Amino acid sequence: xxxxxxxxxxxxxxxxxxxxxxxxxxxxxxxxxxxxxxxxxxxxxxxxxxxxxxxxxxxxxxxxxxxxxxxxxxxxxxxxxxxxxxxxxxxxxxxxxxxxxxxxxxxxxxxxxxxxxxxxxxxxxxxxxxxxxxxxxxxxxxxxxxxxxxxxxxxxxxxxxxxxxxxxxxxxxxxxxxxxxxxxxxxxxxxxxxxxxxxxxxxxxxxxxxxxxxxxxxxxxxxxxxxxxxxxxxxxxxxxxxxxxxxxxxxxxxxxxxxxxxxxxxxxxxxxxxxxxxxxxxxxxxxxxxxxxxxxxxxxxxxxxxxxxxxx
Amino acid sequence: xxxxxxxxxxxxxxxxxxxxxxxxxxxxxxxxxxxxxxxxxxxxxxxxxxxxxxxxxxxxxx
Amino acid sequence: xxxxxxxxxxxxxxxxxxxxxxxxxxxxxxxxxxxxxxxxxxxxxxxxxxxxxxxxxxxxxxxxxxxxxxxxxxxxxxxxxxxxxxxxxxxxxxxxxxxxxxxxxxxxxxxxxxxxxxxxxxxxxxxxxxxxxxxxxxxxxxxxxxxxxxxxxxxxxxxxxxxxxxxxxxxxxxxxxxxxxxxxxxxxxxxxxxxxxxxxxxxxxxxxxxxxxxxxxxxxxxxxxxxxxxxxxxxxxxxxxxxxxxxxxxxxxxxxxxxxxxxxxxxxxxxxxxxxxxxxxxxxxxxxxxxxxxxxxxxxxxxxxxxxxxxxxx
Numbered sequence: 001x002x003x004x005x006x007x008x009x010x011x012x013x014x015x016x017x018x019x020x021x022x023x024x025x026x027x028x029x030x031x032x033x034x035x036x037x038x039x040x041x042x043x044x045x046x047x048x049x050x051x052x053x054x055x056x057x058x059x060x061x062x063x064x065x066x067x068x069x070x071x072x073x074x075x076x077x078x079x080x081x082x083x084x085x086x087x088x089x090x091x092x093x094x095x096x097x098x099x100x101x102x103x104x105x106x107x108x109x110x111x112x113x114x115x116x117x118x119x120x121x122x123x124x125x126x127x128x129x130x131x132x133x134x135x136x137x138x139x140x141x142x143x144x145x146x147x148x149x150x151x152x153x154x155x156x157x158x159x160x161x162x163x164x165x166x167x168x169x170x171x172x173x174x175x176x177x178x179x180x181x182x183x184x185x186x187x188x189x190x191x192x193x194x195x196x197x198x199x200x201x202x203x204x205x206x207x208x209x210x211x212x213x214x215x216x217x218x219x220x221x222x223x224x225x226x227x228x229x230x231x232x233x234x235x236x237x238x239x240x241x242x243x244x245x246x247x248x249x250x251x252x253x254x255x256x257x258x259x260x261x262x263x264x265x266x267x268x269x270x271x272x273x274x275x276x277x278x279x280x281x282x283x284x285x286x287x288x289x290x291x292x293x294x295x296x297x298x299x300x301x302x303x304x305x306x307x308x309x310x311x312x
Numbered sequence: 313x314x315x316x317x318x319x320x321x322x323x324x325x326x327x328x329x330x331x332x333x334x335x336x337x338x339x340x341x342x343x344x345x346x347x348x349x350x351x352x353x354x355x356x357x358x359x360x361x362x363x364x365x366x367x368x369x370x371x372x373x374x
Numbered sequence: 375x376x377x378x379x380x381x382x383x384x385x386x387x388x389x390x391x392x393x394x395x396x397x398x399x400x401x402x403x404x405x406x407x408x409x410x411x412x413x414x415x416x417x418x419x420x421x422x423x424x425x426x427x428x429x430x431x432x433x434x435x436x437x438x439x440x441x442x443x444x445x446x447x448x449x450x451x452x453x454x455x456x457x458x459x460x461x462x463x464x465x466x467x468x469x470x471x472x473x474x475x476x477x478x479x480x481x482x483x484x485x486x487x488x489x490x491x492x493x494x495x496x497x498x499x500x501x502x503x504x505x506x507x508x509x510x511x512x513x514x515x516x517x518x519x520x521x522x523x524x525x526x527x528x529x530x531x532x533x534x535x536x537x538x539x540x541x542x543x544x545x546x547x548x549x550x551x552x553x554x555x556x557x558x559x560x561x562x563x564x565x566x567x568x569x570x571x572x573x574x575x576x577x578x579x580x581x582x583x584x585x586x587x588x589x590x591x592x593x594x595x596x597x598x599x600x601x602x603x604x605x606x607x608x609x610x611x612x613x614x615x616x617x618x619x620x621x622x623x624x625x626x627x628x629x630x631x632x633x634x635x636x637x638x639x640x641x642x643x644x645x646x647x648x649x650x651x652x653x654x655x656x657x658x659x660x661x662x663x664x665x666x667x668x669x670x671x672x673x674x675x676x677x678x679x680x681x682x683x684x685x686x687x688x
Contacts (some may be wrong), residue, residue, distance in 0.1 A: 008490040016582045017492035023484060024501045027562060031504060031525050034516050048540070117446045125412045131407035135400050143412070145679055150419045154623035154673045156644045157664035161422030161429070164436060184418035187411055216625050247511035247626035248644075252652060266515040276519055283512050294507040298500045300463055302570050305506075306612065309682040310574045314621050329680060336673035343670065344467035351455045352463065363673035370676070 034287070039281035045276045060277030061084045064103050064268065064285075068095040103282055106264040110286075112175055113260055114243040117182035122236045124183070125190025126228075130220060132191070132208070133198040144192070148307060151188035155248035173254045177199060182248055186239040189307065193238065196308030197231030198224060234300040237293050244290060261286050328369035335362030386506070393524035423668070437655040451660035461638065462646045465553065469628075469642060471510065472557045474562070474614055481568025482563070482610070484626075486602075490567070503566040503650045510563065514630030517559050521545040523632075525598050546632045552639045556628050568613045575609030577604070608685050615678040619671055643667060 008016070037045050038055040068090055079096065082088040090097055131141055162181065171177030201224060209219040225232075251263040258276070265282045268275055294301070302310050319327035339359030342351045398406075434442045453459050484502065484578055487504035488495050505513070520528040523544045533540035545555040579601065587597045628634070634641035634649075641649075647667065651660035 013490050016487035016490035017494070017498075020484060020492070020495070020498050020502075022420040025478075025499045027502055027505060027566075028471060029527070030513075030517070030520060032564065037519070047524075048525050048530075050525065050527050051406035080457050091459065117512065122642055124414065125637050127407040128411040131404045135407075136407060137404055143408075145676070147411070148679065149672055149675045150415055152619055152623075152671050152678075153419075154625070154644055154647070154664075154667050154671060156623075156625055156647045156651070157426070157667050158419070158422065160660055160664055161425040161655065162418070163652075164657075165422055180414075181418060184414050215402065215420060216398065235481070241507055245507075245509035245511075247509065247630075251511075252648075262509050262511040262626075265512050274519070279515065279519070283516055287508050290507050290509070291504055294504055295500055298496075298503070301503060303416065304575055305567060306571065306616070307611070307682070309686050310609070322532050333677045333680070336677060340670060340674065344463045344470070346464045346467070349455070349457065349460055352460045356450070356454055356669065360669050363669055363676065366673065372498045 031291075034280050035284050037276055038284045040277050040280075042275065042277055045280075058086070058272050059089050060275075060281035062089050063275055063278040064281045065101055066090070066097045067099050067101050067208070068093075069098045070095050077142065093183060103261070103268075106259055106261045107285070109175070110244060110262075111262040111312055113178045113182060113258070114240050116175070116179040116242045117185070117186060118236050118239040120179065120183040121186035121190045121239050122194075122232060125187055126194050126225075126232060128187075128226060129178075129191050129194035129198055132195055132201070144195070144199070147188045147191050149188075154248075159249055159252045160237055162249075173256055173258050175258050178250070178254060178260070181253070182243040182246065185246075185249075186242055190235050191243070191302075192307040193235040193304065194228065194232055194305070196311075197203060197228045197235075201227045231300075234297055234304065235295055238304040243288055243292060244286075323372050325369060325372040325374050328372055329366065332362050332366035332369055335359075335365065338362070425663050426661045426668075429658050430665045432661075434648045434658040434661075435655050436657040445658070449457070449567040449659045450666070452659065453663055459640070459646065462641050462643055464625075465638070465640060466622065466642045469556060469560070469624065469640075470618060472554075473560045473619055473621055476557065476561050477565045477568045477617060478610065480581035480613060481613070482572045482606070483567045484565070485572035485576055488573055499570075500550065503570065505563045506566045508563075511630045513563065514559065514627040517631055518546060521555060523547070523662075548635060549636055549639050552632050552636055556631055556640055559627060560624070560633060563627070564617060568610075568617065571609050571613040572606055575606035578609075579605045585686045608681065612685055615674065615681055619674050619678065621669065622674070623667070667672055 036052075036054075038060045039058070040051070040054050041057050041059050044051050044054045045060075057128050066086070071094065073094070074093065076094060076096070082091045087097065129138060132144065137143065166172040166177050169177075171180070203228070205223050206219045209223045210216070214222065245262065246260070247262040250260045254260065254263070261282070265279060265286065268273075274297060297304065316327045317331075331343070337361055339355050339357075339362055342355035342358060345351055427676050431444050431446060432442050433445050439518075475605055488499055517528075521544070522539045523529055526540075528545065529540040529543070532538065532543075543551060543687045545551045545558075583601055583605075584597060587601060592600070624642050625648070628640055628642055629648075632640040634645040644667075647660060647663050650656050650663060
């Protein structure tokens with residue numbers, strides 16, 4: 001190994017590592033606290049001083065997924081022994097499970113709207129990006145800028161006319177409306193990112209394919225698509241994360257049937273204020289998939305957050 | 313500096329974009345500054361002029 | 375071997391001719407490929423935008439069925455002379471200034487340290503990045519729990535280190551503290567963003583420049599100010615502009631954290647706009663407000679794209 005003047009000394013590395021790890025641990029604390037709170041009992045969750053060691057319970061998760069009603073001692077006695085573990089948890093508080101909560105539905109809405117809009121925006125984005133990259137499109141730079149600028153607009157400002165438009169078309173609080181809206185918002189990201197990925201594929205590959213007798217379409221899906229597959233996949237994850245996390249449109253344009261999880265989680269109310277273990281449980285189920293995806297995406301993260309401008 | 317003025321006179325993109333950017337920045341500053349209400353009142357006009365100018369001059373030759 | 379054959383094949387046929395061998399013409403394909411996206415954006419962005427501009431000249435109220443009157447520039451006049459709106463803008467400015475300043479400082483420092491390439495720096499970078507990708511609304515809601523005076527983790531930690539009583543202050547309940555409460559959470563969430571971009575900037579600096587400086591016996595301090603900082607500056611610029619635009623339109627995180635209160639201390643523009651549009655239902659007025667925000671963001675976005683292209687050239 002050759003000596004390099006720019007290689008930091010061991011001592012510098014130690015100090016740097018120490019500081020960065022320190023920051024990382026601090027930054028991780030709120031996240032770990034969310035996850036831990038999900039497994040606490042309501043009493044432990046609001047204990048002072050905050051409890052780091054506690055007896056884990058699934059109460060938060062049971063409360064998250066069920067609605068419960070308080071019943072009298074006699075009714076409780078007449079019901080006999082609780083048969084399942086979740087019944088047992090609820091009975092401690094003289095309550096019985098009245099039915100499932102809305103969380104399941106809301107979560108499912110998030111999945112439907114997230115995947116639906118991701119699929120659409122990646123599909124439309126891929127073909128548009130291909131055209132922008134390979135053909136002479138009139139006013140290409142202006143169109144690309146226009147597409148990007150649509151994403152930068154404040155969602156509340158956009159929501160005013162969208163609300164009126166959806167009201168006219170009967171799209172308020174529907175899955176179709178939300179999918180359409182998120183597709184439009186994500187389109188800018190998918191066009192810009194996939195455009196960057198396609199630009200990196202040498203044009204010669206396609207020209208060779210065209211000479212071999214492929215049509216344009218064949219060259220597109222047999223040559224370009226496989227080459228851009230990882231890029232398209234990571235773009236899809238970015239779109240999914242956006243649609244998954246989106247709150248402003250969701251809270252303004254949905255109320256019942258199509259409401260996603262982010263506007264719902266803060267409304268989980270227990271006896272006397274927010275039921276923090278249940279909120280934390282809902283947040284955990286909601287946030288952990290994104291954390292996993294982030295770890296999977298780490299190589300492309302920078303590209304995703306800068307619309308493909310910064311590559312490495 | 314002379315290059316800059318020459319660029320302006322010959323309607324080149326670079327210096328004009330710079331002028332437009334400065335106008336936009338000024339407008340945004342006026343919008344959010346805590347000093348005078350009248351600056352706030354005219355901020356939108358300045359930003360609007362800067363933005364429209366930016367769109368126009370970005371089509372000038374390099 | 376394979377490439378050379380392909381290259382020769384590509385050279386043998388002029389590109390124009392090669393493209394037109396079979397199937398639809400390129401022009402037709404280009405249209406078919408671009409049209410759906412443009413159409414969708416026209417329907418979901420441009421048409422509503424034009425509608426908003428139109429509404430901004432009226433006294434329309436979306437919850438009432440009365441005759442719509444055109445009132446010219448009255449809405450704009452009212453917004454731009456309103457001291458409350460001005461105060462909202464200043465609250466936004468406070469939020470913008472401090473989040474950007476703190477995030478740039480911490481973000482750059484972290485990037486600089488990570489660039490020392492200590493063992494395991496990749497793993498720790500990924501961990502630091504996690505908050506950035508999470509749902510701001512859900513995170514904001516949970517932070518209200520961390521900020522609880524008696525039971526919250528944040529207050530406990532502050533009390534632990536400063537000796538103050540944990541229940542003696544409320545980050546989101548006090549006028550003096552609430553603007554800082556939102557700065558703290560935003561910084562926690564978005565410092566990694568600035569860090570990642572700075573890291574990309576630092577890694578784009580060729581080692582040879584430092585080696586040359588070393589030959590000239592320039593001190594490390596001097597190298598930092600004359601090489602590192604200027605080379606990272608375009609990237610930093612990008613990060614600042616992007617965070618600026620994002621925080622200018624900040625809604626979800628803050629609305630969940632403080633809801634704009636106490637009083638109007640954390641009422642950022644988007645929260646104010648939401649009240650006008652969806653609580654007071656002054657649709658015409660809110661439309662004019664929206665147009666002002668549109669133009670501001672659009673202007674900033676054009677500077678942003680300019681900065682983007684500058685970085686792209688590197």
